[in-house]
Amino acid sequence: MSRAVRAGLDFVAALDRGSLGGLARLCATDAVWWVDSGPDRRGGDPVLSPEGSGRFPLHGLMGMDAKLALMRELGPGAFPTGCRQIPRRVVAGARDCVIEVEGHGVHASGEVYANRYAFVFDVDEAGAITSVREYLDTIHAQHVVGDGSAIPRTTTEHPPAPALPEDLPAAARSVLGLWVALAEGDLERFAAPFAPDATWWTDSGRDRRRGRLYARGDIAANGPFHGVVPIADKLAAMRARVGSGAYASPAIAVTPRRVIADDELVAVEATGEALLGDGARYQNRYLWVADVGPDGIRQLREYCDTLHVAELMGYDAEVAR
Template identity: 70%
Template sequence: MDFITALDRGSLGGLARLCAPGATWWVDAGPDRRGGDFQAEGSGRFPLHGVMRMDDKLALMRELGPAAFPTGCRQIPRRVVAGDDACVIEVEGHGVHASGRTYANRYGFVFDVDAHGAIVSVREYLDTLHAQQVVGGNAEIPRSVVEQNGQPPGEAPAVVTTMWAALAVGDLDAFGALFTDDATWWTDSGHDRDRGRLHKRGDIAASPFHGVVAIADKLGAMRARIASGVYKSAAVTVTPQRSIADDTLVAVEATGEAVLASGRYQNRYLWIVDMRPTGIAGVREYCDTLHIADLMGYPT
């Protein structure tokens, strides 16, 4: 939480003091899938840069931040999922960009720490479509794919593994059976920031950038998308990379791949899964929305 406090205050020195030597900061990279690969050196392209050394990231923030956000950018923590050597903090950010546009993003920050409690890596999942629109300027991002990710499957709770095994073969009945009747699904909303507010009902007709929707509506939209022929593969094959469980919340980092009529889909996700004895009560899905918009033809 100290990291979010320092980020909120704009204290780059405070951020540096919380990090171990050699620490890194990752943000996904939109159409440049190679540039956002966890295992590759990032592009350094602001704000969607892949893996950067923490020193370089903070130097970039020091150079560009004051001009980009003259009055600062608030960071408000919402929920925490804590593990032994890692934690996830959900955050809402708000600021006014130098262009006059309002920046209102929702984040899932994943922190890995060493034995002394120093941060060794930060992975920042956010609405990349909104970030690029407000902060990224007009610079074009090159398109690329990762030929072979090379990451071994990680461990995840059985229910999470079951979720994505069902989805990979397009079995939405089995997928839906894992949820409670009143479950919800949230994903951020790209250009329409109001629709993606975490405590407001979204709009499934705007899929895939829909905000909070009932799981029954989400499943209906997923069935329609599969039936439309948008997928050349059965659906999205998701590989959990690791999970962090804390009481009723499970945070899962994962990668997903599919072959679409428009090209190869390769996303990286953070899911916050709200577990109940009767099933999954809610999912918050953080992923690279700019990659989705670019591949599916939505305005970027």
């Protein structure tokens, strides 16, 4: 087990116990914690907003000490009986890793909090965590944990594409090829790497049951917030959206920024940009985890800022549970 995986699993275990001291002991002194920021795209940009948005829970970049202090202040009152964190899958790198996690707790308001996360951990040479990047369903987080205040809409400027390693395994190259085809609006080429019985998962906003990872979702229920659906249904929905004039650009231009590959699992951190038909700029940040087998991509799990999707693309973030 790599240092990154050990540190990441220990972090999730400490989070599950509610041990803020345990979290602090796992981190380097200058460690940071990032969560995306909904419609406030600038607030989630670590370069343009190095102090974050100042808005909990969708806070952008925070120093680990400040994040833990906030959790110490809010946590006991917010979740009187705790909030469980159960690791599900790990994509291992030597100095970084991705851990998919399911969280569950009862908020002080009586609302059930049932989020699904992908945590990206970076560690230093000693195995101390230097960075935590947390991808989760921001609609659900804001609904249960947010203070109800409006989030302003801002835009950002994504940095230039980084150079990715040239010696990536074939599974990683097949996943990266998806985004070249999507940027050109070529959905037939986009579909080619998927296995015939592949599925696509994305979380489901207010309707937590639809987004369960081991249940059938519903592509027709509320646009992109569909849970696990067959790839044929997902592609049909994508073709309909591209053909509807929703985009002034060909489709969404996705820029991969980091790849972590481990046997048959491939994780890709990326940014996405599109000009919508009404002139608005769609600017999301993603973490995809792909299961890749001999017959192609078997499942794609998409973590992104769902609140930004809803706010920009005209979907209802308040669909009843």
